[in-house]
Amino acid sequence: MIKKAVKTGRKLFLPFSLSFSRQRREKARRATAVLLCTLLILSLSSCWSRRELNTLAIVLGTGLDVGDQPDTLKLTAQVVKASAIGSGSTAKAGGAGEKAYVNISYTDKSVLSVLRGITHMQSRRPYFSHNEVFIFSSDLAKRDMAEGLDAFARDYESRLHADLLISKGKASDILQGEAALEKIPARQIGDMMEDQEINSETAVVTLRDFSIATLSGSKAPVAPMIEVYESGGEKHIKLEDTAVFKGGKMIGELDKSQTRGLLWVTNQAKSGVKTLDTRWGQVVLEIFDSNSKLKPVKNGDGTIRMELTVNGDGTIESNETNEDMSRLENVEMLKGLMKEAIRADIENALHQARTLSADVFGFGEAIHQEYPEEWEKMKENWEREFPKIGLNVQVNVMLHSTGSLTEPVVPGGGQ
């Protein structure tokens, strides 16, 4: 059978044996040729867009202010001093005294010209890929937001999920602020924004959310506000209030409770703490995994009102009274107070939004998605329509437990 196999084998392996014999010369020529071409290209393309790590000025935070000359803007880039922040031996080299960052400011007509301009004063090119926060000063925001926004959203370097903040004072001052726990203020702000959902009192907004909001036309973008306050001669930063925009300009603010209300409506309030005044004294409730649902409903007369349902679960966090709050009637009472507080926040926010006639809640979007043809009619003069939209709030609160204690630590009182 091998005999036969040999015969067939010859036939089958024929093309292959040919190539086997012909192979080497062919391949040698081909390989050399391809190699040459590749080398040619490589030698050309080498080091075009190459930048070594130690030629970069890594920007972590960017502040935009109104420039001192008319319609200029001042950009402040917070650049990391790697040698000072680095790990191990290098960290010791740059001791505690030395700051781990440098703030580079430059003033010019446009963002891009500023970025190029910085190279007049610095040895390294600012590198925005790791930028974590954009801070617009409120007076710039009041003037115009669009320019900075577009520049940063368009630039392929910058990340769209960097946080966007509005500073009450100058943005550059914010970046100067004392960062107690972090080496770099910008990082501190970024990390602060990370854990804002445990107290639902700040609207955390990224560049992307903001641009989506601006694009949607009807919705009024919001952004958290940040300010500097003195204490013990040191400048500290703190988050407070929310800025409301319309048409790329800042038109107003929401205070703390209004912000809370806003978050309730837009289903961003996840957990938080509420201090309730009972007739015995203060009781603090914690709310966790609460959620809300907003949906437009058509009235009988064809107009549209919004239905909001808020569900909040809570536990008793602390009880300053000496009343036993685990008694059922007290629980009911607390739930009532809780509902009131939430409703108050929402009403508060709604009122402010109406006065500003800024649709911060995204009613327009909701209507557009549910009742497109009504929306077609409305959207022309949404400005005037929005304040007329009614909002029914339906709050359901559950009080799950009284924590690890049932009765207060300081008992008695009552009867």
Add this chain to the structure above:
Amino acid sequence: MTLEKENISSKELAFAVFCFIHGTVLRSGFIISVTRNDSWAMAFTGLLFMLPIVAIYAGLLRKFPGKSLVEIDDIIFGPILGKVISALYLFFFASLAALNTRDLGNFVAVHMMPETPIAAAIAVFLLGCVYTLRKGIENLINLSTLLFIISAGALALNAILVLKEVQPEFLKPLFRLEPQKYVQATVSVTAVPMGEVLAFTMLTPMLGKNGKAAKPLLLGLVLSSVSMAIVLMRDIVTLGPLVSIVSLPAFESIRYVSLGDILTRLESVYGVILIILFLLKVSILLYAFVLGLTQMLSGKRRPLSNPGHEGQASGTAQSLNSKNHPPLILISAALVFFYSLFVFESMMENKNWGATTAPFFSLTFEFLLPAVSLLVACLRKLGRAREVKA
């Protein structure tokens, strides 16, 4: 037997079709600017439009088994007219190759290596394609299953990782736009990513004598339409209104992925996948062009492939750098290189072309000419007698 394996299997071909289309799906977002949040549906309507076209290809290939498109033209329209029509096809393939090359060049030059002249990127890219063709296209097709697994895996990964960011209500309101927009988008989908499978009619001879071309084409098209729907839907629910203004939706939507601070910036994965898929696509287009050119130039004198014979598939496959006709790979690559350099001045022109004229241009070659040739073939009673059912 081991050495007859140069015939590609129809399964591999189907996956090759998928990869071929998937590349363009990832790259171009121009339908989204037409049918904003309903674009995902266009993937399926486009597939419906593709069915008759695939039927036409299948009919042609069944009438002339083991023949490539160019040879079929020669048979149907005779040497002179056939050559002309083949030339048209070749022009189409060359243009597609150039356009796609330029597309990728733009991507690399904008998103991966700014400051690098696009010519360098394109040259390196085309060198990759040339290498592929010189090694034999069947190796690439053999790899397609692997590439399919990789790209599908990456797609799934991305889709899962952006789940945190999605807002499903962006999909609403459903189908509220004017109907002609849907028609327009469907035609675009049909013509631009899907119809380009015309290039595979130059490969199908490699299926061997009794290879059915329709099955792999259809399977690949179905797969890719599903993937297209997934991609578009993901982009819409992550980007919302932003989707219609960003230049590269798939890319942007992946940019939002951030799992902790570690698994962020997945767009590099996207870039890698995109480059590889485009390598596959342009290689196939270039192959179609070169093979067609070779068959035109060395027409009747030295038939490259004699139908019915088993080995002919591999014959066609390797014939690109075999010894009985001019070696045209490098020179064609050079042609495509320069073509792609001056085909458009800017990405805006490119976008405009893709949005306005490209569908009609493509459909002329993808639908009109094949339909005509099939008709003529039926009238002249050419090819195998068995009738084609669409």
Add this chain to the structure above:
Amino acid sequence: MNLLLVLIAFAGIAAIDVPGMVKSKRWHDLTVYSILFLLVLVLGILVALDVKVPSPIKAIQAFYRDILHLSFKIS
């Protein structure tokens, strides 16, 4: 500079392709090949010299839009 590169590249291509044909004395192929080669070479030189080569795609676009009136409006 560009011109030089183009010439080098084409020299390389010729060095790879031509010897095979010459060795096996396929003159017909060689003629066909060299015609194509020259065409592409001219094209390359034009591009290298930054001569505005009219893109066929533009012509086609004009043809379809203005003569056949087959073209979508940009929404």
Add this chain to the structure above:
Amino acid sequence: MHFIIKLIRLFKEQHKQNRKEDEDSRRSEESTQGLSPALEKNLDTVKARFGESSDLIIREFSFGKDKGAEVKAALIFLDGMVNQSTINDSIIKPLMHDGWYFHAKEASDLSGIDEIRDRLLTVGEVKTAFTYSEVMDACLSGDAVLMTEGSCKALDIGAKGWEKRAITEPTSEAAIRGPREGFTENLRTNTSMIRRKIKDPALKIRSAVIGKRTHTQVNILYIEGIANPNLVCEVERRLKKIDTDAILAAGYVEHYIEDAPFSVFPTLWCSEKPDAIAGKLLEGRVAIAVDGSPFVISMPMLFVENFQNTEDYITRSYYATMMRVLRLISFLISLFTPALYIALTTYHQELIPTTLLFTMAASSEGVPFPAAVEMSLMLLIFEILQEAGVRMPRPIGQTISIVGALVMGEAAVQAGIVGAPVVIVTAITAVSSFSIPFASDAISLARWFLLILAATMGLFGITMGAFILLIHLASLRSFGAHYLAPLAPFQKAGLKDTVVRAPLRDMKTRPQEIQPQDSQRNSEAPNGGTDEQGGKP
């Protein structure tokens, strides 16, 4: 006058003729010239052929009944290639000691030497030699040749016995639970080891002699009924094509018969372990054993064999699978890490997590070289260290590695000549490349290729390089088998032994890419899987 001229011409003719004669005789001597009955003449010829080489021993002795009527004989062998005890006890002793009943007159006639063979020699393997060249070959291959006065036949007595290395545990492949024996330099020992593993007459061992000067014994092993006959005869064809004067090791043969001499990837698999080779044979492959080399080649080779290991089939399948995955990962790591590092640090810093970026930037502060140069320097040093460590004798090797590790790594970082990350990356690369020893050299070449691309074109370059590597791998063929199978072309059945290692009872089929005649491992018919594993291919 006329007569004289005639005479001279006659002389010339004569002269020419006998010159031609002895030329012929010399030529025929070169070829097979029969032995002459005269012992002296034979011995002289043998001596002349060997040209007084010092290891040639000619033991002349005589045996027989009584003085005068004895038979003169000579025993010829090469010192060091024969087993002395065989010579003494089984050849000389019986002849001289038991030879007394020999009759002189019998000894002279032809039957005498056969008499000796049939009745005296107590040696297993005895052949009869008629020509000088036979005698030569016998001596050279370690046999002893016995010649007797008056006989034009000689006895080729198998007395092979030279110093050989004992069977030891192979150094290149360590075994944990597997058999520990490894091949030696002796061809017969090696084939016998395989024979002991596969006790089946179907295991065929075909022999060939390659090398004009070395006359190296080469054996082709395959299992008839499993191995594809076309494969076998293709192997033989290629062996026949080999035209060289020296085959000193299995590697020589590899280079002459491999498909892709210009590829960095090996297309022939070789092992030092009999069980490994036996496994390959049972999968339908063909093995080539070369005398004087402790490595046996097996073909065709698939890419996945780089990640397979005989231990896999011994350990439990989950663990084996994990090992496979680990090897795959470490393959990717050692191939791509340096290139990726360069690409990330010089082109795509945005892909590095922020905090990590700080650290890297900090360590790159004040480093004189660009990252690419750093990287290639460290890799170069690593390659040098590896080479030095391998070539040096053990103790020095260790010192070298210590010096390298400390000086090159620690000190260089301390002095700020290279950044710490670069050293770390190099270390990772090195370590992971050792977990797939067979492909590590191919990897270290491909790594440079990718490194250059990354340094010039960043991630784009890496992608292009990876794609080109893929295409290259897919285009490789090893004896007609797709190198990248079962991945490309994709074969579902083959996956059971690729990344995962299915339970053995599930792996019923042999790898289909090498197309064995009998594709089924177990006795049942194809896809008759009926055990609880339910292995449907």
